[in-house]
Amino acid sequence: MCGIVGVLGSGxxxxxxxxxxxxxxxxxxxxAGVATLHEGALDRRRAVGKLNALAELIQxxxxxxxxxxxxxxxxxxxAVTETNAHPHTVGKVAVVHNGIIENFRxxxxxxxxAGRTFTSQTDTETIAQLCDHHMSQGLSPVDAAGATIAKLxxxxxLAILFDGEEDLMVCARKGxxxxxxxxxxxxxxxxxxxxxxxxxxxxxFIEEGDWAVLTRAGATIxxxxxxxxxxxxxxxxxxxxxxxxxxxxxxxxxxxxEQPSVVGYTLGAYLNxxxxxxxxxxxxxxxxxxxxxxxxxxGTASYAGEVAKYWFEQVARxxxxxxxxxxxxxxxxPMPENGISLFVSQSGETADTLAALQYAKSQGxxxxxxxxxxxxxxxxxSDVVLPTHAxxxxxxxxxxxxxxxxxVLAALTLAAARARGRIDAAEEARLVRTLSEVPxxxxxxxxxxxxxxxxxxxxxxxxDVLYLGRGSIFPLAMEGALKLKEISYIHAxxxxxxxxxxxxxxxxxxxxxxxxxxxxxxxxxKTVSNMQEVMARGGKVLLVSxxxxxxxxxxxxxxxxxxPTCDPFIAPIIYAAPTQFIAYHTAVAKGTDVDQPRxxxxxxxxx
Ligand code: AGP
Numbered sequence: 001m002c003g004i005v006g007v008l009g010s011g012x013x014x015x016x017x018x019x020x021x022x023x024x025x026x027x028x029x030x031x032a033g034v035a036t037l038h039e040g041a042l043d044r045r046r047a048v049g050k051l052n053a054l055a056e057l058i059q060x061x062x063x064x065x066x067x068x069x070x071x072x073x074x075x076x077x078x079a080v081t082e083t084n085a086h087p088h089t090v091g092k093v094a095v096v097h098n099g100i101i102e103n104f105r106x107x108x109x110x111x112x113x114a115g116r117t118f119t120s121q122t123d124t125e126t127i128a129q130l131c132d133h134h135m136s137q138g139l140s141p142v143d144a145a146g147a148t149i150a151k152l153x154x155x156x157x158l159a160i161l162f163d164g165e166e167d168l169m170v171c172a173r174k175g176x177x178x179x180x181x182x183x184x185x186x187x188x189x190x191x192x193x194x195x196x197x198x199x200x201x202x203x204x205f206i207e208e209g210d211w212a213v214l215t216r217a218g219a220t221i222x223x224x225x226x227x228x229x230x231x232x233x234x235x236x237x238x239x240x241x242x243x244x245x246x247x248x249x250x251x252x253x254x255x256x257x258e259q260p261s262v263v264g265y266t267l268g269a270y271l272n273x274x275x276x277x278x279x280x281x282x283x284x285x286x287x288x289x290x291x292x293x294x295x296x297x298x299g300t301a302s303y304a305g306e307v308a309k310y311w312f313e314q315v316a317r318x319x320x321x322x323x324x325x326x327x328x329x330x331x332x333x334p335m336p337e338n339g340i341s342l343f344v345s346q347s348g349e350t351a352d353t354l355a356a357l358q359y360a361k362s363q364g365x366x367x368x369x370x371x372x373x374x375x376x377x378x379x380x381x382s383d384v385v386l387p388t389h390a391x392x393x394x395x396x397x398x399x400x401x402x403x404x405x406x407x408v409l410a411a412l413t414l415a416a417a418r419a420r421g422r423i424d425a426a427e428e429a430r431l432v433r434t435l436s437e438v439p440x441x442x443x444x445x446x447x448x449x450x451x452x453x454x455x456x457x458x459x460x461x462x463x464d465v466l467y468l469g470r471g472s473i474f475p476l477a478m479e480g481a482l483k484l485k486e487i488s489y490i491h492a493x494x495x496x497x498x499x500x501x502x503x504x505x506x507x508x509x510x511x512x513x514x515x516x517x518x519x520x521x522x523x524x525x526k527t528v529s530n531m532q533e534v535m536a537r538g539g540k541v542l543l544v545s546x547x548x549x550x551x552x553x554x555x556x557x558x559x560x561x562x563x564p565t566c567d568p569f570i571a572p573i574i575y576a577a578p579t580q581f582i583a584y585h586t587a588v589a590k591g592t593d594v595d596q597p598r599x600x601x602x603x604x605x606x607x
Contacts, residue, residue: 002086002098002601003027004178005070006159006169006189007199008216013068014045018055020188020195021072025051026251026394026595026602027098027191028074031085034058035094036065040164042094046085050596067166069159069189071096074601077104078121088125090116091132092141092163097124098191099176099605102154127152131160142213145170146226149211155351155605159189172211176605177349177377180204180212180219182233187214192373193236194392204233205375238392250594252395252487256580257446259400263573264439266389266404270411275436276429282415284384285368287318290416291336294365295322296356297344298604300398300482301405305344306475307572308409315431315569316417325352326607328359335363343369344409346393346401347603348376355607357381370408372401386412395595396602397487399580402479403442406573410435434567438574444564445577449585452578455542455559456585459513462490466507466514467579468497468530470523472572477517480579487587487597497530508539513558515582517575518545521568528553544578 003024007013017034025032032054033046045063047053051072071086077100078084087094101107104123111129112118118125127148134144141162149158155175162168171178171189181188181196181203190196193203206212209224210231223229248254272279293312295305302324309320323331325343329352335341341360345353348371357378361367369382372390379385388404414431417423423431459465465484469477478494485492495504497516508514514534518527524545531553535541540558543550546565554560566574587594 002074003072003191003195004096004098004157004159004189005191005195006096006171006214007068008167008169008187008214009066010186011066012064013066014058014063016199017068017070018051018058019198020190021051021070023195023197024191025072026396028072028601029596030073030075030080031082032070032072033085033087034063034068034070035087035089035161036063036068037161037163037166038063038065040166042089042161042163044087044089044094046082046087048080048082048085067161067169069094069096069161069169076100077123084120084122086124088120088122088128090125090128092135093128093132094161095124095128095131095158097127097156097158099155099157101126101152101156103152107151127158141165141168142170146211146222157191167215169214170211171214173206174209175351175377178206180206180214182218185216187216187219189214193238197238201236201238202233203236204231206231208377208380250395250584252397252399252584252594255393255395255400256577256584258391259403259446259577260439260443262390262400263403263407263442266407267411267435267438269389270408271432276432277425278411278414278418278428278432281386282412282419285340286338286366287316287340287416287419289338290318290340291338292319292321294335294339294341294360295320295344296325296328296341296353296360298325298350298352300402300479301344301346303475303479303482304402304405304409305342306478307406307472308413310472311410311413311569312416315413315422316420317422318416318420325350325356329355332359335360335365339365341365341367343367343378343382344405345369345376345378346372346398346405348373348378349603349605350378351605351607354378354381370405372404394602396597396600397483397583397594403573403576406576407435407438410570410573431569434569437566438570441564441566441570441574442577445574448561448563448578449581451561452581453585455561456582457589459490459582459586460488460589462511462513464507464512465490465492466504466512467492467494467517468500468514468527469494469517470497470527471521473517473519473575476572476575476579479576480515480517480582483579483583484586486600487583487594488590488592489598490586497527500530500533505533505537508534508537510538510540513540513542515542516544517579518543518549518553519563519566519568519571519575520546520549521571524549544575
């Protein structure tokens with residue numbers, strides 16, 4: 001939910017920190033701040049709003065020093081004000097923090113009783129107050145930091161600076177990601193490897209519960225018990241260029257257009273050498289004896305799971321239960337013997353999904369995850385990790401990660417079907433050929449982008465929009481509605497079109513646009529009859545179908561949008577493109593912030 005950066009450099013730290021924060025702004029952008037040590041004294045600049053506000057402030061009031069920490073905030077505790085912006089400085093200590101300190105109230109009460117005065121409403125200030133309190137009792141900076149970290153409950157990735165300590169920084173992680181970067185005589189800390197990419201590609205992802213003492217010479221890492229540990233320093237291949245928009249106006253536009261290539265790259269990683277069968281990706285997953293597959297995720301990732309339910313049940317004949325993580329983790333459902341639990345997450349850091357994974361693990365499930373960040377916490381907690389190869393997804397609205405998730409899920413479906421004896425080699429080869437058409441067909445679907453612009457400008461005037469679909473397209477109707485909601489702020493709902501008569505049809509009037517996603521699959525005629533019920537009541541229907549579908553049912557529709565003809569098995573992946581463009585161009589028409597919509601952040605690492 002927030003992004004943190006730390007630099008122990010040889011030159012000015014502030015510009016490096018601000019640039020790194022730009023690569024983390026997708027994690028939250030309510031406010032931002034930098035603290036440095038200059039001539040031994042702590043200095044700080046903070047600003048409400050996007051990072052540009054902080055950059056302008058620093059331009060007007062430069063902040064010096066070669067060691068510093070920075071933060072871009074998504075507010076959890078405390079309003080969006082400068083007082084609540086990080087870094088929080090108390091006495092000799094400055095702290096930046098991502099996560100939630102769950103016991104901050106009792107710590108705050110204890111410290112207040114000890115005579116300390118709080119200035120902010122945040123949980124993070126408690127960390128700075130406690131650390132400074134320990135130092136005022138005679139503990140050294142490192143011992144004070146260690147004692148503070150040991151008292152914190154909840155989720156945190158944090159970095160701490162100390163007055164007078166020009167070559168010292170302490171960082172820690174628990175429940176939130178943190179990476180240590182190794183430079184030449186410089187050291188860095190960041191919420192992810194993308195933020196560190198401009199400075200170094202030598203990165204150590206410290207483990208859950210670790211904390212580290214950094215100097216420019218390197219890092220001394222301790223585990224939660226305080227034992228000295230060694231953690232692998234790996235060379236990562238993340239380039240900052242991947243986190244650039246290029247010639248696109250928004251990251252979301254770039255990432256929509258990247259889909260044919262990243263889906264193709266992802267699929268390629270899951271096919272055998274002859275590209276006529278799925279590779280041995282499920283060797284360690286006992287599909288043959290599985291009694292049930294439980295799929296758990298949040299938001300867009302959960303809709304990918306909902307699509308996969310149709311695939312696994314129809315092709316692999318494997319019973320599937322799909323649930324959103326925020327419900328699953330507290331529903332604490334009984335889990336079957338020989339059950340497999342699959343967690344889908346772009347960031348691999350979503351708090352609810354991680355908590356759900358821990359519950360499933362406690363119930364003896366085999367844990368499989370599909371993530372876009374292989375070194376993420378969810379990946380590290382899984383028995384089997386199936387990465388998507390979408391590359392960094394910066395736009396808050398998930399697009400290329402979603403179609404890559406679907407691609408991996410489709411490949412996994414075929415692997416499961418083969419393991420369960422439900423398809424033979426010929427059928428597998430046919431379905432693999434169908435899957436291999438996705439990059440080309442996605443390109444054709446994306447080529448219709450300009451046709452969505454005029455209709456999106458009309459949609460921008462709507463206050464409510466309905467998305468309809470059946471079968472494996474029903475979850476896509478929900479995903480399309482989510483895309484529109486989260487970036488254009490227009491209320492939208494996705495519905496199974498067969499459900500219309502059970503209430504929602506009362507909503508239909510001449511004002512409400514209804515987006516009907518209708519590939520010509522076995523349910524096309526059913527969907528069309530639902531669509532005609534809408535039109536009979538004056539509803540404004542946008543029919544998204546292929547040439548034959550539009551020829552058959554397009555007459556009288558408000559608008560039609562033609563998709564390439566495709567096999568129903570892959571229609572959910574192909575029809576994702578128009579839902580993305582409709583949301584994108586509607587948001588552009590409305591002038592909302594497409595890449596950083598209000599109230600949102602890319603990675604929800606708090607519950
Ligand atoms: C997608 O457009 C949203 N930004 C959101 O629903 C997202 O899919 C959800 O928060 C899950 O994130 P994850 O895939 O990183 O776990």
